[in-house]
Amino acid sequence: xxxxxxxxxxxxxxxxxxxxxxxxxxxxxxxxxxxxxxxxxxxxxxxxxxxxxxxxxxxxxxxxxxxxxxxxxxxxxxxxxxxxxxxxxxxxxxxxxxxxxxxxxxxxxxxxxxxxxxxxxxxxxxxxxxxxxxxxxxxxxxxxxxxxxxxxxxxxxxxxxxxxxxxxxxxxxxxxxxxxxxxxxxxxxxxxxxxxxxxxxxxxxxxxxxxxxxxxxxxxxxxxx
Amino acid sequence: xxxxxxxxxxxxxxxxxxxxxxxxxxxxxxxxxxxxxxxxxxxxxxxxxxxxxxxxxxxxxxxxxxxxxxxxxxxxxxxxxxxxxxxxxxxxxxxxxxxxxxxxxxxxxxxxxxxxxxxxxxxxxxxxxxxxxxxxxxxxxxxxxxxxxxxxxxxxxxxxxxxxxxxxxxxxxxxxxxxxxxxxxxxxxxxxxxxxxxxxxxxxxxxxxxxxxxxxxxxxxxxxxxxxxxxxxxxxxxxxxxxxxxxxxxxxxxxxxxxxxxxxxxxxxxxxxxxxxxxxxxxxxxxxxxxxxxxxxxxxxxxxxxxxxxxxxxxxxxxxxxxxxxxxxxxxxxxxxxxxxxxxxxxxxxxxxxxxxxxxxxxxxxxxxxxxxxxxxxxxxxxxxxxxxxxxxxxxxxxxxxxxxxxxxxxxxxxxxxxxxxxxxxxxxxxxxxxxxxxxxxxxxxxxxxxxxxxx
Numbered sequence: 001x002x003x004x005x006x007x008x009x010x011x012x013x014x015x016x017x018x019x020x021x022x023x024x025x026x027x028x029x030x031x032x033x034x035x036x037x038x039x040x041x042x043x044x045x046x047x048x049x050x051x052x053x054x055x056x057x058x059x060x061x062x063x064x065x066x067x068x069x070x071x072x073x074x075x076x077x078x079x080x081x082x083x084x085x086x087x088x089x090x091x092x093x094x095x096x097x098x099x100x101x102x103x104x105x106x107x108x109x110x111x112x113x114x115x116x117x118x119x120x121x122x123x124x125x126x127x128x129x130x131x132x133x134x135x136x137x138x139x140x141x142x143x144x145x146x147x148x149x150x151x152x153x154x155x156x157x158x159x160x161x162x163x164x165x166x167x168x169x170x171x172x173x174x175x176x177x178x179x180x181x182x183x184x185x186x187x188x189x190x191x192x193x194x195x196x197x198x199x200x201x202x203x204x205x206x207x208x209x210x211x212x213x214x215x216x217x218x219x220x221x222x223x224x225x
Numbered sequence: 226x227x228x229x230x231x232x233x234x235x236x237x238x239x240x241x242x243x244x245x246x247x248x249x250x251x252x253x254x255x256x257x258x259x260x261x262x263x264x265x266x267x268x269x270x271x272x273x274x275x276x277x278x279x280x281x282x283x284x285x286x287x288x289x290x291x292x293x294x295x296x297x298x299x300x301x302x303x304x305x306x307x308x309x310x311x312x313x314x315x316x317x318x319x320x321x322x323x324x325x326x327x328x329x330x331x332x333x334x335x336x337x338x339x340x341x342x343x344x345x346x347x348x349x350x351x352x353x354x355x356x357x358x359x360x361x362x363x364x365x366x367x368x369x370x371x372x373x374x375x376x377x378x379x380x381x382x383x384x385x386x387x388x389x390x391x392x393x394x395x396x397x398x399x400x401x402x403x404x405x406x407x408x409x410x411x412x413x414x415x416x417x418x419x420x421x422x423x424x425x426x427x428x429x430x431x432x433x434x435x436x437x438x439x440x441x442x443x444x445x446x447x448x449x450x451x452x453x454x455x456x457x458x459x460x461x462x463x464x465x466x467x468x469x470x471x472x473x474x475x476x477x478x479x480x481x482x483x484x485x486x487x488x489x490x491x492x493x494x495x496x497x498x499x500x501x502x503x504x505x506x507x508x509x510x511x512x513x514x515x516x517x518x519x520x521x522x523x524x525x526x527x528x529x530x531x532x533x534x535x536x537x538x539x540x541x542x543x544x545x546x547x548x549x550x551x552x553x554x555x556x557x558x559x560x561x562x563x564x565x566x567x568x569x570x571x572x573x574x575x576x577x578x579x580x581x582x583x584x585x586x587x588x589x590x591x592x593x594x595x596x597x598x599x600x601x602x603x604x605x606x607x608x609x610x611x612x613x614x615x616x617x618x619x620x621x622x623x624x625x626x627x628x629x630x631x632x633x634x635x636x637x638x639x640x641x642x643x644x645x646x647x648x649x650x651x652x653x654x655x656x657x658x659x660x661x662x663x664x665x666x667x668x669x670x671x672x673x674x675x676x677x678x679x680x681x
Binding site: 087088089091092104106108111155156157183188189190191192193196199200 | 507532534535536538539540541542543545546548549554555556557558559560561568569571572573
């Protein structure tokens with residue numbers, strides 16, 4: 001997997017881009033750097049990248065539009081957003097538009113590498129742009145969930161929980177596995193959030209859509225499906 | 226249409242007046258014509274009556290042609306009135322007497338009594354005929370219609386002239402009234418234009434018409450808000466300049482040390498310190514930026530509906546690395562919490578609460594973040610966010626002051642900026658939330674609870 005990693009870095013600040021590039025090249029990854037949205041849009045036409053690091057405030061068009069453009073073409077290349085700390089709304093709209101993760105500026109290079117690795121691991125082997133189980137369908141690219149044709153509004157974490165369960169259909173996932181997939185972190189935060197999201201998902205998708213595996217975790221579909 | 230209030234008022238009023246006046250003039254034209262005819266008919270009837278009663282009974286016997294003349298006067302030369310009369314014997318339709326210029330053709334060939342308009346040799350005449358009581362003779366009096374019309378036209382011209390003069394006088398009067406009424410607007414404009422660019426004193430609102438006072442009042446309110454924002458900005462710049470100098474000095478010093486280090490070990494040491502100061506100053510500048518944001522832009526766009534538990538998780542994740550480096554436990558107990566608020570500002574609030582707790586909890590400390598729905602004593606719904614730690618805590622007597630800007634708890638090992646909690650209180654205020662501080666976890670430490678009014 002590591003051999004062919006090609007990363008597109010879209011960042012208008014040359015100093016930061018230089019540092020990120022050097023940092024990622026130490027991981028033996030190839031990094032292409034582009035400084036504006038228009039040329040990034042062109043570069044993204046050929047699907048050749050393993051992952052994209054995307055700054056949201058860009059000259060010649062903004063990063064969010066670029067992300068929406070990528071997703072509208074059913075391109076599921078993982079995208080990490082680089083965003084300013086005080087722009088929480090920007091982060092949320094980025095995730096809602098189909099970003100796979102985000103990093104808050106200023107970030108540390110080792111954290112960036114870890115996040116990229118986590119996203120690559122999570123998105124590996126994702127071929128189909130659409131996941132379905134019973135009457136629930138996830139359009140991965142557009143980040144739309146429908147139940148019996150009706151669109152269902154999910155919070156970003158609810159969506160990620162559902163996505164992880166659907167991707168592992170028929171397998172029971174432990175709470176920490178889910179946490180890892182949903183927050184992408186090292187799991188150092190103790191929380192009841194997975195239980196909250198499972199509860200919300202059941203409310204929206206039907207009580208029996210997600211099964212509880214007692215003493216272990218949750219599962220979508222029958223065991224071994 | 227012109228954008229000037231003066232011009233617009235004048236134009237509208239004059240257009241309305243001329244439309245109404247035009248309609249009135251039209252009616253007037255028709256009426257004058259009819260009135261002229263009616264008056265002429267009346268005069269003719271009167272004259273015919275006089276003639277009938279003055280004609281001698283033996284008029285038909287005299288066969289002398291008319292022979293008297295009138296002395297020529299300049300006036301009669303000027304106005305060649307062509308009116309005339311005829312007296313006819315009805316029995317054998319013989320003309321007894323008649324104005325010579327009319328000839329011997331009857332004005333009314335049908336000899337019917339009363340007024341009528343007839344055509345004689347391609348000309349319209351207004352004729353009045355009257356017979357005597359014994360129905361023996363008939364008097365016919367006629368006048369060319371064109372002369373009647375000329376008289377009517379003359380009257381109409383006079384009316385038109387009067388109307389035009391009135392119209393002009395009216396326009397002048399209206400213009401004068403408009404100018405006088407709008408003088409207070411002009412005065413206001415002069416006052417505003419004469420101002421310096423940053424003069425935000427309220428405008429005088431006395432001696433204003435009642436329509437203008439609310440405008441000036443709301444303008445003054447806006448000025449006051451602007452003044453407050455500007456004042457906040459000034460305070461921010463002063464504070465920021467002061468707060469930024471210290472870490473900048475430290476940065477320079479450590480960078481110098483690293484450059485002039487004699488051996489690799491001391492160079493590395495200096496670089497590590499440099500890194501630490503960089504982190505501290507970047508946190509400081511983040512907070513200063515947050516402060517500027519809250520100070521200058523309190524509520525540019527309206528509040529949105531927010532899932533606070535999602536937001537808390539999103540922000541808490543930013544602290545994972547920091548917490549694991551300090552061997553601290555970050556624990557999150559949430560319920561789905563829907564509320565209305567400002568996303569970015571709430572993010573700043575949550576971040577500063579968690580940041581503070583992590584900073585003061587000490588190595589290996591524990592931080593609990595909870596967010597749940599609660600009901601107040603009054604029965605109102607609220608969303609409660611609490612961040613608690615098990616650090617050394619804050620002495621009870623200092624607990625209120627920590628929300629003041631640049632206030633730092635004395636004797637704490639961690640040097641904070643003194644901005645974090647003041648940001649929290651500002652954002653809480655913005656959301657109409659209340660803040661309560663108490664002891665933290667396990668009988669020690671510190672806890673801050675923010676209660677937001679719930680989703681209505």
